[in-house]
Amino acid sequence: MSQTGDPHFTDVRVPDLDQATVAIVGLGLMGGSLAGALHGACRAVVGVARREASIAFALDRGWIDRGTTDLAQGVSEADVVVLATPVRVILQQIPEIALLLPEGCLLMDMGSTKDEIVAIMERLPAHIQVLGGHPMCGKETSGIEVADPALYRKRTFILSPLPRTSERALALGWSLALATGANPLVIEAARQDHLVAAVSHLPYLLACALVRTVDTKTSADPLAWEIFAGGFRDTSRVAGSDVTMMLDILMTNQKQVVAATEECLEHLQTLKTLVSEGDEEALRARLSVIRDRRREMFP
């Protein structure tokens, strides 16, 4: 039973994006890039970071209007607060921050898994608006030094509204995603976690298993380094991702990740058996179907 628009939940104060003060908690790759992307599109961007240096960097680039290391001060006048920290930091921050937010403020996040996050958001006081978010972009390097206001452009920005999320709050989140240049897409939390387990978290584990294999198989050969290119570079790219971020993702989407990996192990085992047995007819049929699917997925 949807509570969207339920008068019990306050959203009288939810403004349009150009009238909103947006506080971004966490000025790393994602938060710094978001600040740069939103600056100029809203009334003010406030940066909240642990390190003074991150604030100085963002001010220097003109990405934020003001910055603070004091969380309470940073969010006290916000119309929107976006949590741009690793997933399990977000889980800890939500109850703490909820106590500090002005009435009708929209609390969003940018964590890659959504189910545990919206479960905690669901329990917040009724005077706070909540909306899960997951922009599908990133880099294999972290920190505000590599942030880029163009990071979100043309990427999918998933929005996971809760039953209690008002239409005005969702519209504001949608405007925020659009303002970064991203393509907003509404998907319910559990459904997004199921999809990204296969599309995003499994590719990470595959890339890691590949790097480990190549390392074991070739590290004794000095010439190996000369041929690390092409397919291997692409297929292994995400294995360079930030480990703390990825651990949070894997641990908050454990069941779905394990299920996707088990299925992939079976498919890989089947392909290996067909190669090993030299069953070319079956191998050709299987590889052809896969090739066709890949080409349909990325025309």
Next chain:
Amino acid sequence: MSQTGDPHFTDVRVPDLDQATVAIVGLGLMGGSLAGALHGACRAVVGVARREASIAFALDRGWIDRGTTDLAQGVSEADVVVLATPVRVILQQIPEIALLLPEGCLLMDMGSTKDEIVAIMERLPAHIQVLGGHPMCGKETSGIEVADPALYRKRTFILSPLPRTSERALALGWSLALATGANPLVIEAARQDHLVAAVSHLPYLLACALVRTVDTKTSADPLAWEIFAGGFRDTSRVAGSDVTMMLDILMTNQKQVVAATEECLEHLQTLKTLVSEGDEEALRARLSVIRDRRREMFP
């Protein structure tokens, strides 16, 4: 015991590249791109293809000086013949073409696996020079329509000389690779097959297993198509490769591919178990080592 430079093998006729007539057998993606890259760097480029349309295309682009569908005619005046067909076609072509080659002609190939190819080259008459080749580049589309003279630029071009390959023949092959803009690298055939099994053929099977998994896990959800991006796009790219080409590669490097895949299955199984058991300490340690290796491999 190396026979390099053995006077028993004829290489009196081996000219410098700019004085050489190069015949390319097979005008597809690889052969067409090679023709375009070499044209102007040697005396003449002759294209040999099954389809008249491929010859017309290459002539129209100015990539070849002349073309023919007649193999004997195409190679009759060649100083260098490069086989640019799938690996098992190359295996069939080598004995047939050997009968047609002028004395001292250098026979090269561009197949991705080298062990079976050099084994056949080894048995050719002494008046023919032989050299295995493997340029590490390609596309997920095939045919001369997608050929590109810049395809080889900055890519590694593996050269696998045989004991009987003369120094002058190897130098000519080296010049040819350089003329395409590639970086030539000499690796003995069995050693290259071992390395590329891990670095190139395993990533293909992983990409295929991933596409199959994503397809199974998400095809029922119409929104899945909206989030096929980022890590998945990169990790799955090579799954779109030409199946006939890949079958030839897998079947002529069977043992090495199976061994690399078995090792990867073990690593993936271990990662899955650590995620499943929530053993964060061990998982963090393992993922951190892998991240560091990936960053060393591609600084």
